[in-house]
Amino acid sequence: MERIKVGTSRTYEIHIEEGLLGRVAEECSAVLKSEKLLLLTDSNVKPLYGDVVCRSLTDAGYRVTEYVIPAGEDSKNTEQYLNIVSTLAKEGFSRSDAIIALGGGVVGDLAGFCASSYLRGIPFVQIPTTLLACVDSSVGGKTAVNLPEGKNLLGAFYQPSLVLIDPLTLKTLNPAVYADGMAEVIKYGMIRDPELFTALENHVWTDTQIITRCVSIKSQVVAEDEFDNGCRLLLNYGHTIGHAVEKCSRFEVSHGSAVAIGMSVMARAEEDGADLADRLDAVLKDYGLPTACKFSTEELYRAAMADKKRRNQTLHIITVPTLGQGTVVSIPVEELNTYLRKGLSV
Ligand SMILES: NC(=O)c1ccc[n+]([C@@H]2O[C@H](COP(=O)([O-])OP(=O)(O)OC[C@H]3O[C@@H](n4cnc5c(N)ncnc54)[C@H](O)[C@@H]3O)[C@@H](O)[C@H]2O)c1
Ligand SMILES: [Zn+2]
Known part of the structure; x- marks a missing residue:
């Protein structure tokens, strides 16, 4: 055990x-x-x-x-x-x-x-x-x-x-509900764990192995920041845009699907990130998750502005410049537009 x-x-x-x-x-x-x-x-x-x-x-x-x-x-x-x-x-x-x-x-x-x-x-x-x-x-x-x-x-x-x-x-589990959880699993690979990410690409780990690794990552992050004032923000990778997608769709798009889209947009917006973005999109699709949505930059920006994760005029977003190295970045809210434009235009 x-x-x-x-x-x-x-x-x-x-x-x-x-x-x-x-x-x-x-x-x-x-x-x-x-x-x-x-x-x-x-x-x-x-x-x-x-x-x-x-x-x-x-x-x-x-x-x-x-x-x-x-x-x-x-x-x-x-x-x-x-x-x-x-x-x-x-x-x-x-x-x-x-x-x-x-x-x-x-x-x-x-x-x-x-x-x-x-x-x-x-x-x-x-x-x-x-x-x-x-x-x-x-x-x-x-x-x-x-x-x-x-x-x-x-x-x-x-x-x-x-x-x-x-x-x-x-x-x-209904396959769609399983896929929803898989979006969070893929997130852990992106922000913290290249080995997990590669195992997902190659379908070589059992559910027990996948869960054990994800739980280890989450429990480490949570132990460091129990009350969500610091590194726990890392777990929000893909979530700022994800929440905006959920809102724009009036919650027709599930949380996991929305986070998948959010991660894909963020990866596409990354400087020199095309290779990793391609790998991410391939894994998301492989596990039955979407990588694009029908909403415009303006619609998503407006929805994200109302998100509870916005603190004053600074927004904490998570970027993954290199696989496994999620980073919390503080940006003025307006800059989210730049990420959305870059991420959605590709
Ligand atoms: N506390 C946190 O940190 C945290 C983090 C993420 C999400 N959440 C919350 O979690 C909720 C979503 O959780 P969820 O996706 O598990 O949704 P859920 O609890 O609604 O479960 C999804 C569906 O699967 C069914 N189901 C559950 N186990 C099953 C099984 N083994 N076999 C067949 N069917 C099964 C449920 O009856 C339900 O219809 C949201 O309310 C969200 O806000 C909380
Ligand atoms: Zn989530």
């Missing part, structure tokens, strides 16, 4: 192994002192993996309350949040009881925010079942729900007690 330690304010481990789902109780009992557990999952994941996890936990003597949300981003809302914390209160959950998040980033973000705030914080364990949740959302302690005014506006930094990844769960 792969074990990765995350050195944040609360240190915890990420365990990665095929078949881990059947041993969830054993793993949890090493870090939790709970009697009661709330197993939060969604309507797609419940019929696939809910029973095996629930059985493992109840057989080990935990009193498990299952809470199933409708699958999809719309469930990451304050109404679900309040219903879940009310359920915890009605069931008499104490500060040593815990929440288990079984699902993708929606379930993980919602469960994490409930755990961060109920009784001012109770333990939670992440069991991510999408590629994006394995390599991104379950690592790093960002938890949130959406408000009608925007995504992830109500949240907290709150680290889990443990993350359990069973790569076999990815076998049932």
